[in-house]
Amino acid sequence: MRYEPAVRRRKLGAELRRQRELIGMTSREAACALGWHQSKVSRIETGSSGAKPSDVARLLDVYSVSDPELREMLGALCGAPAPDGSRKRSPGRRGWWYAYRELLPAAYLDFIRLESEASCARTLETTVVPGLLQTPAYARAVTRAALGDPPEDLVEELVRVRMARQSVLAGERPLQLCAVLDEAALRHEVGGRAVMDGQLRHLVRQGALPHVRLHVLPFSRGSHIGITGPFVIFSFARIADLDVVVLDHLTSSLHLERREDLRAYAAAFASLREKALPHEESLAYITAVADGT
The missing domain is CATH 3.30.870 (Endonuclease; Chain A)
Structure with missing residues (x-):
């Protein structure tokens, strides 16, 4: 299971809600566009549950967010791998700290x-x-x-x-x-x-x-x-x-x-x-x- 801190889930949810509100869409409309229950959108926006990188990408598509840097940053908040060779995690790899999850x-x-x-x-x-x-x-x-x-x-x-x-x-x-x-x-x-x-x-x-x-x-x-x-x-x-x-x-x-x-x-x-x-x-x-x- 991917570990995502609660503070990051809340931050991700708040920004996704802001992007939705910028285009005047309700959470019910967003859920309908994706074939989800409204409660799933609500849980993601409040940070009460995590979001898969693929779910975040689909939400951003619905909200017409095309800015690649914004999409990358929000993807990072839900654990998506970095698209380049920077210091962020590479595809298919967990952060190095995962090995210490039982210790820390x-x-x-x-x-x-x-x-x-x-x-x-x-x-x-x-x-x-x-x-x-x-x-x-x-x-x-x-x-x-x-x-x-x-x-x-x-x-x-x-x-x-x-x-x-x-x-x-x-x-x-x-x-x-x-x-x-x-x-x-x-x-x-x-x-x-x-x-x-x-x-x-x-x-x-x-x-x-x-x-x-x-x-x-x-x-x-x-x-x-x-x-x-x-x-x-x-x-x-x-x-x-x-x-x-x-x-x-x-x-x-x-x-x-x-x-x-x-x-x-x-x-x-x-x-x-x-x-x-x-x-x-x-x-x-x-x-x-x-x-x-």
Whole structure:
């Protein structure tokens, strides 16, 4: 069975409903055009049940949606294979995370799926380096700290997952990542001095990638709107309504999809980025911290 996160089903359903309403068609009319029961259209639009890629394609045909990028994006939300050789899944293959479905909580699987299909991620981190930019040694130390005293084989499995996630930063269409880091994330000696030194220098190398932008919030900038905790905003190409905010907690994650929430977090991130150091100054700042200054 194909695994599709609930947040993606809701996003897909909302966009399909919007496309239907744009042409003035009722859900009953859409169902009749396809020989379906109206309840099937309703379940898809509310996200209460998943939709096969073929069903989504037929709905888009009925709604006269011809834009290939829009069709590809909505297809991705229901698990359709990518039509090209990009970082998205290739035909006939499940996402790499499927092999870890028994190990990872549903909320983490949701997060990975969103991350794998997003075109852009804006993230605030207040105490640790973002997972997409962690070294294996740092990720290992973070995992041990987060789980208390876990078995070593579990630690290694979770570190492998974190390293596999970083594939979104490679390929022809890599994720555009913009991260605001509180200075505390640079100063906490996670795993000891040697591990932290390697992590900071890795941050600088990753920051040199054209699709990665880092902004440090020094302690000297005082309190800021993000002091209450980290968050990630995922954005999807050409469909702003599919954006989602993810808030991480100790035992779960919260997905925010309401437009007012999205606007509030987008404004908060813009404020944080403006308050933080510019990208090049941030890389120099990280280097200085690594050098012990």
